[in-house]
Amino acid sequence: MMKINLFPDELPNEEFTMEELQQALDQVMNDKNGQPVPEFEGYSPSEMFNILHHPLEESSVVYLRKLKKDDYVQSPLYMQIKSLAEIIKREGTVKLTPNGYLPPKLVIELYNLGYFKEDNIEQGYVKLKRENDSDIISLAHYILVSSGVCLKRHSKLSLTLKGRKLLESDADLFKHLFLFFVHRFNWSSFDNWGMEEVGQFGVAFSLILVNKYGDQSKTSEFYAEKYINAFPMLIDSFEAAVPGTLEGFFTRCYCSRTFNRFLSYWGLINIDRQGKAFDTVEYITKTPLFDKLVVCVPPDK
Secondary structure: OOEEOOOOOOOOOOOEEHHHHHHHHHHHHHHHHOOOOHHHOOOOHHHHHHHHHOOEOOOOOEEEOOOOHHHHHHOHHHHHHHHHHHHHHHHOOEEOOOOOOOOHHHHHHHHOOOOOOOHHHHOOOOOOOOHHHOHHHHHHHHHHHHOOOEEEEOOEEEEOHHHHHHOOOHHHHHHHHHHHHHHOOOHHHHOOOOOOOOOOOOHHHHHHHHHHHOOOOEEHHHHHHHHHHHOHHHHHOOOOOOOOOHHHHHHHHHHHHHHHHHHOOOOOEEEEEEOOHHHOEEEEEEOHHHHHHEEEOOOOO
16 A cells, blocks of 8 residues: 655654545544634534534434423414314315415414414504415414414315324424424525525524523623624625625524524513613513423533
């Protein structure tokens, strides 16, 4: 086998095979990848690779626990989706409006179940008359169909065989819907922010941040800053329409998707809003449901 002398001056008698050279290089890379990175909250690059590419898998740094039966009612979006599925099961089929929306009577029935109260409706800015008046009901309808629990055909909704089976188990239905929301549902499709990757990229890192800091009341901007510090390439990939506005726009997009549309909808955080209009500051704390559901393995030291 061919021998290679790496350092002929310093080590004239030391030679390596190609295989030994590759092993040495691999070891150097592994040593470097194993070093903690402050911007990653002490996780190493190799651990961050796992966080980014294997989120919520059983072998991941961040994974999900199975909840107890009484815990599922604490998740507003889950209960909204499940309730809609149960109504469809009860009715056999649900006829949609000519424009493809849930009938108003059903929308009001769902909202009055009280799983999630929307500020615009509760404060009287929007009068609930149709599906588009409620963000969470529109989202429930979309996810129910897109995740394969329901089938939309000839302007009617009905449960699929898969949906009927999932509806028999809260554990199975919740896991199916939650993983669909994280992995396959495009978060940017339900807002006007653009910036498609923001929030959904590195979602498990956001869970790590809330797990670490969520016992204390922290502003949503606190989390956004840590997210930007960990993934500066995201903000660098966009061009500001007006100089100096990009980071603020990015921050609002991240906070809206991560806290208002994801974690709050699933019942994993509480949001305390202080101030009015553009001066509103959101303070985030995690709920008991978060600790029951999400497990974050600490970084290797």
